[in-house]
Amino acid sequence: MSPRSRIEQLRQEIRRADQLYYGEGQPELSDSEYDALFRELRDLEAEHPDLITPDSPTQRVGAPLSSGRDAVQGDHLAPMLSIESLTSADEVREFDSRARKHLDLPDGTALRYAVEPKFDGVSASLLYEDGALTRALSRGDGARGDDITASIRTIRDVPLHLEGPGPFPTRIEVRGEVLLGRTAFARLQQQLETTMETPFRNPRNLVAGSLKLLDPKIVARRRLEFICWGLGHVEGLSATTHTEQQARLAEFGFRIPEPRQEVDDVDGVLAFHRDVEATRDDAEYEMDGIVAKVNELDLQRRLGRRSRAPRWVLAFKFAPRRATTEVLAITAQVGRTGAITPVADLAPTELAGVTVRRATLHNWGLLRERDVREGDSVEIERAGDVIPEVVHVHTERRGKGSRQFEPPEECPACGSALETEGAFLYCLNLECPAQIKGRIVHMASRRALDIGRLGPKYVDQLLEAGLIAHPEDVFTLRERREEIQALDRWGERSYLRLAEELEKAMQPELARFLYALGIRHVGETTARDLAESFETLDALRTATIEQLQEVDGVGEEVANSIHNFFSIQGNLRFLEAARDAGLSIRSPKSAEGPLAGRVFCFTGGLASLSRDDAQRLVEERGAKTSKSITKKVTDVVLGENAGSKAEKAKKLELRTLDEAAFLALIGRAT
Ligand SMILES: [Zn+2]
Structure with a gap:
């Protein structure tokens, strides 16, 4: 390669790295790699001063401005120079x-x-x-x-x-x-x-x-x-x-x-x-x-x-912490929250006092760009106590018959179709075995369902003991009292605390529940906005991508992510199982729905709904519920074998509804 074209190539690589480093906050080159390119360029330019151009990265200070859409800029009073x-x-x-x-x-x-x-x-x-x-x-x-x-x-x-x-x-x-x-x-x-x-x-x-x-x-x-x-x-x-x-x-x-x-x-x-x-x-x-x-x-x-x-x-x-080794295999690893990343299994090698056997390849875009292949001789680098990464491939040492590694099309752990997002792949299945612990720990976290007793250590224990096999099993843990109390570090008191936390967790606000689902891009704020717009999980679940995008702050990416989440069978199974277990989601606008201001009391059994579901449905429409007939109650729903509450309702001259009237009221005609 002529010095001229090498210089051009180096400049391009450096510019691209600058863009990523300063523009997007996710650089692809390690520092020493970047420095090496820069030094090579500087040395080449020193040898060939006629090839120096004013726009060469060696001729300017710092980095290009970020192209962030909302960035406001200002002038430094004195320039910020490089060192x-x-x-x-x-x-x-x-x-x-x-x-x-x-x-x-x-x-x-x-x-x-x-x-x-x-x-x-x-x-x-x-x-x-x-x-x-x-x-x-x-x-x-x-x-x-x-x-x-x-x-x-x-x-x-x-x-x-x-x-x-x-x-x-x-x-x-x-x-x-x-x-x-x-x-x-x-x-x-x-x-x-x-x-x-x-x-x-x-x-x-x-x-x-x-x-x-x-x-x-x-x-x-x-x-x-x-x-x-x-x-x-x-x-x-x-x-x-x-x-x-x-x-x-x-x-x-x-x-x-x-x-x-x-x-x-x-x-x-x-x-x-x-x-x-x-x-x-x-x-x-x-x-x-x-x-x-x-x-x-x-x-x-x-x-x-x-x-x-x-x-x-x-x-x-400082000396870069680098070593040369061989890639034995490339594997797709499912993270505990569904991100699927390529990992290189390496021939064991010493690096700054640690034996390294694996290195991260970060994401599929980077893998493709660096074109790391099984059997390759590679340079790895370790920064601090972060997992080592592959920073260079010796393509010149590559044998014939080596093949580019293709990203998986389905989740290696559960077989679900994957969501692609730029260079990243995700498995969004709540029931994915590789993610079960991460999913539950997140679901139980303080800002989600707030089940303090279900920290990582205890979730591990419950998984090992077979008391949890799927995320929805959390909702039926109260039925496993004996088995739980028999576990190490659990006793009656711990069980009771868990049971109490679970009881509260069974009636989460919609926003919390959405956040607990761990849908990609749905953080707390988005969850709250979605809850306020859609009011019920059903409305959100069946919303079209266009309807989702009508919510403030929900762009195409977020809308797609929500839509995909609700199209995965495992997730629908989870939601159904959670409802069967008695989960009842509270609507955010409990004072503003069509039934706002009314207080419902149920008595007797309904043929088409469980009591919990019926309560959830009226709550989602803005009404409150009461377990007994008090002066505040406005509506009494009479199921089969209604009993004494029916008498009391008659005496207080309250409005009564039979099942058919109730279903009509909530818009669920039989
Ligand atoms: Zn999976």
Whole structure:
């Protein structure tokens, strides 16, 4: 390949990666892979300067602007530059000697550096005017960024007004990294999985995705953090060194990087790199290297910048945790919430102290693009404690007869047809054996049916004991008292608590129940909107895609997902079984239906409906029900063998209905 076409190819790949990284929050290349492409391009351009074009990724700062439809943008007062990324001690020494030469320092004079970890998060620039936070921008292309003020304001580490007695700088741009700790990430990952949203690959993806959310309430729940590493534009703050600036920022109430240090020379930079790299696995935040800044601000100014990066700051990356191994097989794995992902079974290999046997291929689009095949020799990489991923295929070592891997057409666990959504595949069957635990845990979660006793451990136990085989078995657990009480860690009290929680859970509000179903894209808010529009599960179940889309916030994707959900036999079986078990869903507008204001009392048996169903039907139409005849009762439904309540109704001169009249009233003629 000619240098010209290789350069073009590299530029295209880098642009595409930028788009995914900054535009969609789900990058496909690992960082070191990206860096490798970038370095190759930079080196090639250095060899062939005539091929450099102004639009080459090496010639600009940062990344393209996000094309998010609702993004409002703003200008950075001072550009947000990139940092030169180095990977060897030699390169760091070279950087240092270049800088000393540029400053014309006498031989033997060392440059002092401020060193700190390079956190792997999302950069942001916060503008404070007279002490008050007035705007926050993402990095964007370095000159302009997206306005993320609403999201940033939800981060607790971000002071809305600078702390301390003042006076405060007239205008400063505080720059830092939005991060999510590993513990918080693990917890959120679990939550997002149970709400069936696409899980994020790593904390940085999650942060990037969160900052794009337009609803600050959701962002607030994600508990993002902010650590500030520097300043952009400065008016009215005097300092002579970076360290001094950091100290002022700490006084203003910001968190500044830990560990950090001031070192006497380039050897100090290298030593700090060694120390921090040795502890990276235990650190709460993902970091991919260290940053060293010439500490004196005056020297920084004198050093200035080249087109893309300042001459006074460097990033010394940590070694990527990579290894080469062989793909023994590719399998489709059903996640506990129905996402079906390709996984590579690998020839066991050592990687940063861990034996790795599997790597994720993330999704079918990525598998197709990287074209990973069984028998391939591949590079895998592990970031933090995340599952390793396949980052490169040695296609040149591939033997004849290797075949591209095709995604499955049906669920490998239950055989259901799969829903395709872009690069993702999902099994939506509630009765899928691979998902039963995840489905039940989600169904029982606090915002769904709120059955506290059915946490993951106990669900496991009930599954093992054979007391649950399908999700609907949850609704009949009350009938298994003896067996449950005989289990380890269960006794009478635990059983009674479960029974009590179940009783409440049997009469959920429609919105909660919809959320509990775990329909893809139907989170709590959508569930509430749907419940308010359709009022009954039957109405929702039989709605057309067009009718679904009439609900605020329900687009084509969501409507399709709901429609597909109700077309799966296993799901309909579940709903029927749940009703048979006595589940009675409450309508959200119980005061606004056609029967609003009326109170029904049932007596005797109905031939065509169970008592529970009859109650549910009137409740869904806005009426209330009463177990006994009181003064509030307006209607008494008389079934067979009605007995004493019929007498009482007559005495109180209440309206009475027989079964046929009742069915006519609720629109269910026989
Ligand atoms: Zn399945």
